[in-house]
Amino acid sequence: MKLFRRKKAEEPKRFLIHDIYQGAVDSTINLKKKLPVVEIHFDRLWGTVKEHRHRIFDISLVIIGMLIISTFSTSHASIATFYPTSCLGGWEHPENAQGQPDLSLDAQSQDFTVGNAARLQQSIASLYCGGFTGDIPEHSKPTQFKLSFS
Secondary structure, three states, X not given: OOOEEEXXXXXXXXXXXXXXXXXXXXXXOOOOOOOOEEEEOHHHHHHHHHHXXXXXXXXXXXXXXXXXXXXXXXXXXXXOOOEXXXXXXXXXXXXXXXXOOOOOOOOOXXXXXXXXXXXXXXOOOXXXXXXOEOOOOOOOOXXXXXXXXX
16 A cells, blocks of 8 residues: 655657657757655545554554653763872872862962972973772762863
8 A cells, every 4th residue: 555656747748750750859958856746645644544553552652661761761970089099200299189189170270389289390200199089879880980180
């Protein structure tokens, strides 16, 4: 059963009389794109819906059920923050990199001083931090780790 039917463009009929066309022959080539015409037969569509209404209802219930289950089964991300307990290296005052930062995340560059930040003395030096501690949320599984320096 076809619900959609394409309407074909009718070509003009030419009558052939012993290899001679009757009337004028159009010798131009039409390069214009021809758009397909789609007709929807609503009477056939409605008949198909009526005929398969039980299947459509069953499929609709399954889709709605899947949407409800997926909505309630999504988990929300819990963020755990860890801070190093010991830092050492070739930086000036590496102990200032230990623990929770003294300044907020939106602090300006002039807020960082020798008393609250570890600074790089030379052009190349290493900073080693370890012993990270923090609270891990219950019933959580780590999926992503992000390390940032302020």
